[in-house]
Amino acid sequence: MEEKIEEILRKVKIPSFEDSNHKRRLKAFLLEKYPLEEERYKRIFLWKRRIFALSSLIAVFLLSFYLLFPQYNIALAKRVAQKDPEIKQLVSQGANFNDVRIADHKAFLVISPPEEIIIPSQLPEIPVKTEGGIINEKKFPVLVEIDLKKKKVLAKEEVFPQDIVSQDDLRIARKIIEENKEIPVSLQRGEVRINIPASQIKLEKKGNKFEPVIYPRKLEVFYQIPPAQWRGEIDLENKKVVNIRLINK
């Protein structure tokens, strides 16, 4: 039956008609319109090109402003910092630029030593800050402030463990270690040392300044029963010790 329908469709006599009058009038009408339409298209095309050029310009501007400009400023800040002899020396001894922040034509950098920063168990013994140059011997991070316009180092100061880890945090860390049931008692009896992982020292905006903080908020913990040594992480957020592993038999 379907074939029959197709046959009907194929064989039906289709009327053919053409109004030559309409064809002629329409052609004349279209040809009369042609120059106007061509003009209109050219105008639209021109505007499209202008809009495209303008948007490209805006895109380039935004790209440089948000992507390239900060990168340029970061590179500039590092360059200026390394002109300072003390910073240059630190970098040559393995110190890293941990974090760089830009604000109001100023750059704030935190440079940290290659090794972890040991928090002495007796905090009062931590050296007090002195006026002037960098006093520690590559042991503590350094916070540097740079004027990007004048391309010069405005200030540099040593960051002591107590600037990064508060007494409260340290107390919490100790409590976490003591209360952790997963740690074998034998380990707890050994020597326990808490360190700040150098690579985790970042900058955080506080008011008009940037201050060093640990991010993520994790400290390193070392358990020692000589000659064996274990390393773990104290997660201050979740209040637990994680990833304990033997690092030295």
Added chain:
Amino acid sequence: MKDLEEEKQLVERAKSDPEAFSILYERYYSPIFSYILKRTANIETAEDITSIVFLKVLKNIWRFQWEGISFSSWIYRIATNEIANFYRKKKKIIFLEEIKELRSNSDPLGEILRAQEELERNEEFLDLHRKISQLPVKYQEVIYLRYFENKKIKEICEILGKREGTVKSLLHRAIKKLRKLFN
């Protein structure tokens, strides 16, 4: 293939040369008018829709790019869309201001009326047209393009902007539905 290449060049020329545009017009007026006439079975309506189609061709030819669709399929697509608009608006034609002006110069009482009378003598076609008109527009489109315009499936795909499988399935269902109407 050679014809296609020649038409490609003609279309490009038509973007800056009214003479080339008029060659394209001469080439496509009859098939497009005939297609619309078969779809609407009304001469006046077919003329009006044809006018709209060619005005749209003129307005958009500068934007036409021969990519994935031939000029022929493009112009059939415009016509198909305009016919669909006509049915969607319950057989009312939404005139562009320019076309109104063109229409007022026509002679409906003369040639058109005579032609309409002649058309109405095609009983067999009109009966079939009435049956097909009862189908949803999507089925009407594939039937007219395949059986009355003798378009290949690939061309129908280009005109309707649908995949081959969809067109084949639409055709199959259209014939099935039409068979029910015959019964």
